[in-house]
Amino acid sequence: MTSTAQLNTPAPNPALGLLDPGTGACLAASAEACDRSGTPDQEAVSVLRESGLLGLAVPRRYGGAGADPVRLNRCVEQVAAVNGSAAIMLFQHYAVSSRIVEQGTRAQHEQLLPRLASGEWLAASAWSETGAGANKKNLSTTGRRTENGGWILDGAKSFTTSAGLADIYLVLVRSGAAPTAEAAGDSGYGAADQTFFLVRGDNPGLRPDTSLRLAGMRGSATGFVSLHDCYVTDAERLGPIGAAAGIIARVRESGATLGAVAVGLAQAALDRAHEHAARLGLSHQALQHRLVDLATEVEAARAVVERAGRRESADPGTTTLHSKLFASAAADRVITAVELILSSAGYVEGHPVIRYGRDARAVALMGPTNDLCRELVSTSWNR
Incomplete structure (x- = not known):
């Protein structure tokens, strides 16, 4: 299980898709500020440009890291654990970068990919x-x-x-x-x-x-x-x-999935529940078992997201749709349960778990929406 503390472990190379302590702290701070103001998170974009993370989906010959979908999903999850909005922007950047890699002309590769990899351009x-x-x-x-x-x-x-x-x-x-x-x-x-x-x-x-x-x-x-x-x-x-x-x-067959954003948000909420229990010295067996159940649900969502990235199924596009459906629903359940565990503390204005819940519900509405995912999966059965 990946905790928020582990997400802040320094990476020997930013191209590995890991957050160092400074990057994670800056993204977390800007998430709180922009959630209060409702304004675009320009600070997060600046951090992403400087972090090296924007180049993960670009091949090495154009200055990127050449990361596979598994690594892309893991990176998006890590960013989502500290800043959901930044994770969505990062995911979209990866999606466009990947489409240019797959469909672009040689001239487009040479003109666009180095800029996308360096952080000069956000897509x-x-x-x-x-x-x-x-x-x-x-x-x-x-x-x-x-x-x-x-x-x-x-x-x-x-x-x-x-x-x-x-x-x-x-x-x-x-x-x-x-x-x-x-x-x-x-x-x-x-x-x-x-x-x-x-x-x-x-x-x-x-x-x-x-x-x-x-x-x-x-x-x-x-x-x-x-x-x-x-x-x-x-x-x-x-x-x-x-x-x-x-x-x-x-796009779906690539294995990159918005389910990774949902997993990061669910993990962040679970970490808050652990911190709350430790701070209050709560050692009740019922609470411990509840936290274990929630951790199991997060791990299950993470596993289906990773399976989508590995593209090992006979129909990777359908697996990607399943991963978004399951992970976003799991995140909603986990965050709702954490709100109950936190009790009144979780209903204080500005508490991060409130933001996690709103962000997780937004994932379900992002394209393809969860209802459209269900329709696409059912249609594939008829084929």
Whole structure:
């Protein structure tokens, strides 16, 4: 079982994905401050840029660590144990970095990956839209070709993590073109006429809005991104035209899972329960057994997240969906139980366990939402 104290063990190399004491303390402090203010956690982003953690998903030849999904999930869990919002931003950065590694051209690799690995650039995904549905099949954001071969993107994205903080966004648009047979993919998520574009944060046609006030993940800068006459070249397209659905399917198959965020939050809550029991000198057998049961639930969630990262099952995409479902539900149960153990102490404004609970519930609503995960899994059975 990994404790918060163990998370702060110095790492011989930040590329290993471990937090040193200073990094962990800074992330924890900024989490508390931004949860109170509801403002984007810019301090956490600065810490992540300097820590070396942003380069884990990038191959070594481009300055990264070349970490596999198991290590990526472990790193996200560790960050989540001290700062859930930072963990969400880190996860999204890894997801975009991995998509560029898998789908990018050689020129995109050479131009983008070193910046993503060094921490110079933070990446974010801009897929969701109001009214589009959790499965992103009814997008209104469009991309149309220009006479010179470029593209004009128009539309509005909602619930974009790292809005206004990211240096590059992976934007999903309706391009009005069907993919080639080899590029098509039925993921149950996205549609056949959708295309991905990599849009720089300093593009004058992209405007972030972080006025959204969230109940959980309050420091994650989750907000809106509008695209108005946003011009991009065809070289900024990621993957074939109309092939976004197939790329999305491979996102799940990678084994990287938001379940890792949930595990980190559950572990942090469990550590608080142990600290509370030790401080009060509580040695009742019933309480000890309850803590053992909670620790077992955290370990079970950690195990299913690790299995997803190892991609050892016959259907790794479904395993990844299961890992998010189980880990997020387990985190909710564990944190609720810890609140009861803490009794009145856990209901004092500003107590960390309250933030853990709100952050854990937010994980269930992040894409694919838990309800969509259930639908995707059940659909896979019919196939």
